Amino acid sequence: MTLPESAQPSTxxxxxxxxxxxxxxxxxxxxxxxxxxxxxxxxxxxxxxPRRAYVVGEIGGSVVGYAGVDRGGEVADVMTIAVASAAQSRGLGAALMDWLIAEARRGGAGHLMLEVRADNDAAQRLYSKAGFVMTTVRRRYYQPANVDAQIMRLTL
Ligand SMILES: CC(C)(COP(=O)(O)OP(=O)(O)OC[C@H]1O[C@@H](n2cnc3c(N)ncnc32)[C@H](O)[C@@H]1OP(=O)(O)O)[C@@H](O)C(=O)NCCC(=O)NCCS
Structure with a gap:
């Protein structure tokens, strides 16, 4: 059953x-x-x-996601972004990404960088939608799984 908009738990x-x-x-x-x-x-x-900044995302008062950024200089780095499986696909990941971008801008960065597993389609789509482009690949970066890392960059 889909709840009416007014009954959706708040994010x-x-x-x-x-x-x-x-x-x-x-x-x-x-x-x-x-x-x-x-x-x-x-x-x-x-x-x-304060060089690092972290937030949690809550739905209905419970923590179900989080994100963090290092915004020390001209290049800011996404340290992490995640949403609990049960709360995914409800827009929280996009809200956390908006916050990361705003926070990097507030810190005066010109670029925001991140790395993502080559097998993580959901995250790659979220990042592409936010405007990130792939720059390089680090072969077999994630061990022991032996998975490549894709380095992505957003110009702020
Ligand atoms: C990646 C992640 C943060 C997305 O969070 P989310 O709350 O589900 O994302 P949203 O609901 O805000 O969706 C935003 C966009 O992400 C993409 N996306 C999210 N889930 C997806 C899925 N299962 N398949 C494909 N694309 C997906 C879509 O582009 C989506 O936009 P759209 O719905 O308009 O197409 C979440 O899947 C997650 O925490 N995964 C496990 C941890 C992780 O991989 N973190 C990133 C490490 S680099």
Missing amino acids: ALREMTWRDIPFLALLELELFTEDAWSEQTWWAELAGR
Whole structure:
């Protein structure tokens, strides 16, 4: 059954805090398996603020996605973007990408870069739609899966 627009749970972005870390580490395992960031990695990433910036995406008050950017200079880098499987294809990924682009611009960057697995069609489509273009391929970058990384760039 499709709910009427007014009954859809609301989507919102808010700044990530250390309290989110245990849940984020669980989501990472679900979404990235062998490449998952540990709680320790999340602590280090949040300690990198304000150069790093992170948000979580909530639907109906529950955290179901997140994104982060390093915006220290002329080139900003997408550190991560992810949406829990159960909440995908509802527009949250696109909202997180809009935030990443706005945040990179606010930091004064001229370009925003990211890397994506060559076998990740959903993410590649999201990035192409946002205006990213492929620049180079790093052969067998993701190990042990032996999958290439595609490096993509958006001119801001
Ligand atoms: C990639 C990801 C963040 C997209 O999040 P999402 O909330 O599902 O994305 P949205 O609903 O906002 O969709 C935005 C666009 O992404 C693309 N997209 C999303 N899911 C897709 C799918 N299953 N197949 C193909 N394209 C897809 C489409 O272009 C879509 O736009 P459209 O619906 O107008 O065609 C999500 O699939 C995810 O977290 N995947 C696992 C983690 C991951 O791979 N992160 C990226 C690492 S580089």
